[in-house]
Amino acid sequence: MAIKLWTAHFMRICIANLLLFVSMYVLFPVLSIEMAERLGVPLAQTGVIFLFLTLGMLLIGPFHAYLVDAYKRKYVCMFSFAVMVAATVGYAFVTNMTELIMLSMVQGVAFGMATTAGITLAIDITSSTFRSAGNVSFSWMARLGTIIGIALGVWLNQNYSFINLLTVSVIIGIVGILVIAGVYVPFRAPIVTKLYSFDRFLLLRGWVPGINLILITFVPGLLISLAHPFLNDSILRNVGISLPFFAGTGAGFIISLLFARLFFLKEKTLRLVIIGLGLEALTFSLLGIKETIGISSVLMGLGLGFVMPEFLVIFVKLSHHCQRGTANTTHLLASEIGIALGIAVSCNMSTDEMLFIGQIVAAIALLFFILITYPYYKKMKVR
Numbered sequence: 001m002a003i004k005l006w007t008a009h010f011m012r013i014c015i016a017n018l019l020l021f022v023s024m025y026v027l028f029p030v031l032s033i034e035m036a037e038r039l040g041v042p043l044a045q046t047g048v049i050f051l052f053l054t055l056g057m058l059l060i061g062p063f064h065a066y067l068v069d070a071y072k073r074k075y076v077c078m079f080s081f082a083v084m085v086a087a088t089v090g091y092a093f094v095t096n097m098t099e100l101i102m103l104s105m106v107q108g109v110a111f112g113m114a115t116t117a118g119i120t121l122a123i124d125i126t127s128s129t130f131r132s133a134g135n136v137s138f139s140w141m142a143r144l145g146t147i148i149g150i151a152l153g154v155w156l157n158q159n160y161s162f163i164n165l166l167t168v169s170v171i172i173g174i175v176g177i178l179v180i181a182g183v184y185v186p187f188r189a190p191i192v193t194k195l196y197s198f199d200r201f202l203l204l205r206g207w208v209p210g211i212n213l214i215l216i217t218f219v220p221g222l223l224i225s226l227a228h229p230f231l232n233d234s235i236l237r238n239v240g241i242s243l244p245f246f247a248g249t250g251a252g253f254i255i256s257l258l259f260a261r262l263f264f265l266k267e268k269t270l271r272l273v274i275i276g277l278g279l280e281a282l283t284f285s286l287l288g289i290k291e292t293i294g295i296s297s298v299l300m301g302l303g304l305g306f307v308m309p310e311f312l313v314i315f316v317k318l319s320h321h322c323q324r325g326t327a328n329t330t331h332l333l334a335s336e337i338g339i340a341l342g343i344a345v346s347c348n349m350s351t352d353e354m355l356f357i358g359q360i361v362a363a364i365a366l367l368f369f370i371l372i373t374y375p376y377y378k379k380m381k382v383r
Helices: 008-025 031-039 049-070 073-093 097-124 128-159 162-181 204-221 245-260 268-286 290-318 324-346 351-380
Strands: none
Touching (some): 031 049, 049 097, 049 324, 073 097, 073 162, 097 324, 128 162, 128 245, 204 324, 204 351, 245 290, 268 290
């Protein structure tokens, strides 16, 4: 199975997806703070750019099906990736809020198109037998890229200038585009489709888990912005190692792969998601204690590693034939909406308020899953 799934071209598209998310998310911890200082406006004002970025992703969504059918999918993905990288360069020249908002929307449109085109490419080059495993692996690389990007962004901000950070983001993006260029995509006859369509953009049957996933990803989103720098001053102080909070989260995320394989019992999804959401809630309970920040970061990674792949499985099993790409896109969009909302809200709160809201939302997400999402999934799944 591993040999048939992990072909050279599938590995390339996964690496490109990882680099796409690293290139984007390396900006997220510092962008609102840097722009607030440069433009001389409150942090709460620049925090809204993440909402406009998400709006851009939503605006391009209905046109995705037409673009990947009317043009070569690989080139659509590469072009979108390139526009996203070009928008990153633009942050070095922003002079007012209007330019910042417009630039963030353009980057959101490009990022949304690149991610959804990447999902389509990954499905195209994976044999039907292994598509479920391929979907999970491809999505897992995106979330790993998210965590690596955040940790790298914090570290670069602590040691180098904002221009250096933008340079790293651009270089990573260019490498990602070159990796995509090396992916062989089998020819597929174009399908005549409407200019815009919601059928291949949002999985309507997935609205319940979509709401749940927004709540789930909202919680780690609160921790991304350096508006609350206590998280990234230094974790693992007792052993003299200084690491960004999300470096520990990345370690926990990788470790979750090993633990998840221990669950072969019936109702695996139920057990893993409950454990993962429980760890997410526990993280926010421990964050108020400075000595446990390092442990908290690892627990957050473990929790996300348990939850995110299982939610993708939920979306896929709720989808009908030929809706696999739509299921993957809906999973991605719900995740990005939750993260963006979390970042935007955290820029408007004190640290104590942020921790309190995180605990409440994490508890709501857990109850929502047990009482609403899982019963809905068991009733409505078609695979």
